[in-house]
Amino acid sequence: xxxxxxxxxxxxxxxxxxxxxxxxxxxxxxxxxxxxxxxxxxxxxxxxxxxxxxxxxxxxxxxxxxxxxxxxxxxxxxxxxxxxxxxxxxxxxxxxxxxxxxxxxxxxxxxxxxxxxxxxxxxxxxxxxxxxxxxxxxxxxxxxxxxxxxxxxxxxxxxxxxxxxxxxxxxxxxxxxxxxxxxxxxxxxxxxxxxxxxxxxxxxxxxxxxxxxxxxxxxxxxxxxxxxxxxxxxxxxxxxxxxxxxxxxxxxxxxxxxxxxxxxxxxxxxxxxxxxxxxxxxxxxxxxxxxxxxxxx
Numbered sequence: 513x514x515x516x517x518x519x520x521x522x523x524x525x526x527x528x529x530x531x532x533x534x535x536x537x538x539x540x541x542x543x544x545x546x547x548x549x550x551x552x553x554x555x556x557x558x559x560x561x562x563x564x565x566x567x568x569x570x571x572x573x574x575x576x577x578x579x580x581x582x583x584x585x586x587x588x589x590x591x592x593x594x595x596x597x598x599x600x601x602x603x604x605x606x607x608x609x610x611x612x613x614x615x616x617x618x619x620x621x622x623x624x625x626x627x628x629x630x631x632x633x634x635x636x637x638x639x640x641x642x643x644x645x646x647x648x649x650x651x652x653x654x655x656x657x658x659x660x661x662x663x664x665x666x667x668x669x670x671x672x673x674x675x676x677x678x679x680x681x682x683x684x685x686x687x688x689x690x691x692x693x694x695x696x697x698x699x700x701x702x703x704x705x706x707x708x709x710x711x712x713x714x715x716x717x718x719x720x721x722x723x724x725x726x727x728x729x730x731x732x733x734x735x736x737x738x739x740x741x742x743x744x745x746x747x748x749x750x751x752x753x754x755x756x757x758x759x760x761x762x763x764x765x766x767x768x769x770x771x772x773x774x775x776x777x778x779x780x781x782x783x784x785x786x787x788x789x790x791x792x793x794x795x796x797x798x799x800x801x802x803x804x805x806x807x808x809x
Contacts, residue, residue, distance in 0.1 A: 534795070535656070535664040536752050538705040542698055544755055546771060549788070551755065552764035553777045556795050557788075561776040568604075568611055569630045570687035573726065574670065575600045576634060577685060578651040580643060581671070588643040593634050597627055633687055633726040640724050640731055648683075649674040657712045659745065663752045665709050672710075679719040682706050686725045699723055700734060704744045707736050717741060762791030 544551040553559045576596045580588050601623075605612050615622040653669040671683040684703060703721040711717050723732040758764045766783045778784040 535666040536748060536755070537665075537667050538702040541705065541748060541751050542701055544751055545701070546698075546769070547767040547775075548754075548758055548764040549766040549781065550775065550777070552758075552762075552788070552791075553780070556759070556764075556792065558795075559777055559780070559789075563611070563614070565614055565626055566687070568614065569626065569633070572597065572601055572604060572630050573633050573637075573687050574652075574685060575604060576630075577637065577670075581646075581648055581651050585644045585647065590635060590638050593638070594631050597630055597634070601627065636726045636729045637685070637724070639729050640726075646673065648672060655706065655709045655713065657709050659712065659749065661749045663749050665705070665748065667706060667709065669706050669710075675719075678716060680710060680714070680716055681720040681722060682710065682718050683722045683724065686723055688725065688727050699732075703734065704736060704741070705748065708741050708745050708748065711738075711741055712745075759794040762793075 540551060540555050543554055554561075576593060579596050579600060580593050583592065615626065648671050650672045651670065653672050654667075655669055656664065656666045658664050669682055670685050673681040673683060675681075682703060684699070684706075686699065700721070700723075703723065707718045707721055717736060717738050719735065721734045721736060725731070766781055768783050772778070772781075772783065775781070778786065780786040780788050782788070
């Protein structure tokens with residue numbers, strides 16, 4: 513199953529939604545590369561999508577790892593991390609009560625069994641690194657930069673490690689298994705996106721981009737260089753220009769692939785005999801924001 517998903521939480525009742533410039537996030541850029549029509553459905557039409565239990569589990573595990581690193585280093589142990597699961601889920605499900613409906617209400621063990629599967633992912637994490645020996649600069653870090661071309665990039669970094677010597681490591685947790693070639697390319701696209709943003713914000717090319725896969729306990733590390741990031745920055749600018757061009761006319765074309773099997777929008781996709789809703793025009797406010805589920809995987 514693809515790693516990205518888009519369920520955007522509504523603001524609290526009475527809250528004023530800030531109007532921000534349209535921006536490009538790694539998830540939305542990946543959507544457009546995969547299928548321009550998918551980008552439209554998610555970023556412009558904002559059609560609802562039903563998350564899976566696996567995606568909720570990813571959100572939960574990310575929340576637990578973020579909370580773990582807020583503890584003193586000596587407290588970052590497997591038992592303490594497992595103790596964080598139930599309260600983290602209670603908080604997340606209270607904020608989004610519709611998530612509870614994904615579980616069989618007649619089965620009292622449904623949530624318990626699901627939490628156990630999240631516990632296994634936490635166990636796997638501790639097999640990959642020792643958090644008592646780490647002191648990240650930030651977890652779930654919001655980053656945003658406007659490139660010289662005017663393209664606004666925006667996203668969330670799972671974890672940012674900065675060495676005393678100033679070297680930067682970008683860490684991203686994946687709660688699925690290590691992907692095959694297409695999935696690996698998609699994941700590394702996301703990491704290079706963050707590398708460009710941090711490079712432009714701090715003037716330092718990240719020393720390492722690290723993906724940690726918590727289902728099978730594998731890690732993927734990559735070292736970018738400045739020339740590569742310059743080329744990738746141009747790729748992002750080209751993607752944004754293509755989005756703006758499509759946005760003016762509403763001509764977001766489908767791009768059929770094997771990934772269509774996991775798309776929630778086949779009923780309104782022309783490739784499957786559907787009809788997209790009337791084009792509402794270029795969205796305001798921001799179509800570049802990522803949801804918590806985007807940030808989970």
